[in-house]
Amino acid sequence: MLKTAYIYVPRPSRQNLEIGLDHGLWGWRSSALDRADARQVVQSLSEGDFLVLGHTGPNSRVAPGGWAEATLQRLIVTQVDKTYFTDSTPVWPDDDYPERVGIDVLEEEQDVHGTTLGAEAMEALRLSANKQGAAVLLPDVAAVAQLAEAPRRAPALPSxxxxxxxxxxxxxxxxxxxxxxxxxxxxxxxxxxxxxxxxxxxxxxxxxxxxxxxxxxxxxxxxxxxxxxxxxxxxxxxxxxxxxxxxxxxxxxxxxxxxxxxxxxxxxxxxxxxxxxxxxxxxxxxxxxxxxxxxxxxxx
Structure with missing residues (x-):
């Protein structure tokens, strides 16, 4: 069964976000994955799983559930096309971020309200924000499906x-x-x-x-x-x-x-x-x- 990893990217990391998306890569400092099961989460991602990146949201130091109705400036849905690997080839200007996955960008949205993704996914992004951008895993794709089927979208034309x-x-x-x-x-x-x-x-x-x-x-x-x-x-x-x-x-x-x-x-x-x-x-x-x-x- 496909699963979804959620990663929060803060405002100061905007350049790194763009670079990662353009290269089809996401990476972590090893120190960020040394905590608890953070590395195991990334290593568990299979080809075809989804990786959702949330960028620029409210203060993460709020009670659990505090992001349920928050708005993210950007939301990027990607799909893993290369599983966990290590590589120190320079990609980002400020660090190596050697522990990486390959990603394919499927959809990019702006000003995404929490209700579009659902409370569980927004909580996963809040937790990621409090864990230095570590991936927070949910065992399904419910939020991604909800985003794809949001009623605000016009129905597809035959073309x-x-x-x-x-x-x-x-x-x-x-x-x-x-x-x-x-x-x-x-x-x-x-x-x-x-x-x-x-x-x-x-x-x-x-x-x-x-x-x-x-x-x-x-x-x-x-x-x-x-x-x-x-x-x-x-x-x-x-x-x-x-x-x-x-x-x-x-x-x-x-x-x-x-x-x-x-x-x-x-x-x-x-x-x-x-x-x-x-x-x-x-x-x-x-x-x-x-x-x-x-x-x-x-x-x-």
Missing amino acids: DETVHHEGAESALARALIRLEQAKLRRAMLRGASEAVCALCGRVLPSRLIRAAHVKRRSAATRQERRMMANIMAACLIGCDELFEHGYVYVTEAGTVAVSPKCEATPDLAETAKALEGRVVADYGPHRAPFYAWHRTHIAG
Whole structure:
């Protein structure tokens, strides 16, 4: 059964938080894990377990339960993708933090009220704050599920339902990634009811347009995943899948080309070649590196 570790990160550690997220790592000073069962908790984390980071909350020196209705400035849900290991390779500027786990960032939220996570999870974060950032373990994923299903969220549209995620699979991880996808899609559409597919150029209802990563999410860094230059408007009536599987790609000149993969069947070849030579919408130097990655790793 999946479990969840909660870690509180105080305001002065903001830089270390960003560095850890960008590197897909979290680490501890050995002295912080020498206390009680702190090291055993970290060592017990398996690939696919969740690690929740809370940042900048109220004073932790309050009675148990005192954070139940508090607000965290930031909350980051990650999934363990590399179990406990030791490494002194420099990552953070102020210390080695040699006892580490690898993490994949699934969702980031701001101004999260305690009721969104639940009292038990908020208490775990309060305890972590009082234990120098040691991980506090809960034997389930109830709070993460509650966050993913919070009623304040709009229901997913059909174009948000399919998410390509490589790693420790779980329905909950996919649900969290869909939240990220929905944010990117809202930023791309800006409230428009119609949008233009970048590949075929058709103007379609927005529900038929997906915000597709050009460089796959699984291969992109945390920063690349959130860059709009790595997001392409791709229609659900063919273009999204043709691009996703490398049947078509974008050249250095910003036009659509077909790959040899499209010769798998005559009908597939005909469909792909209908796009050949089209100028890709909003192509430019800011997008070129992502399309180059797709050409090399997916279409090539």
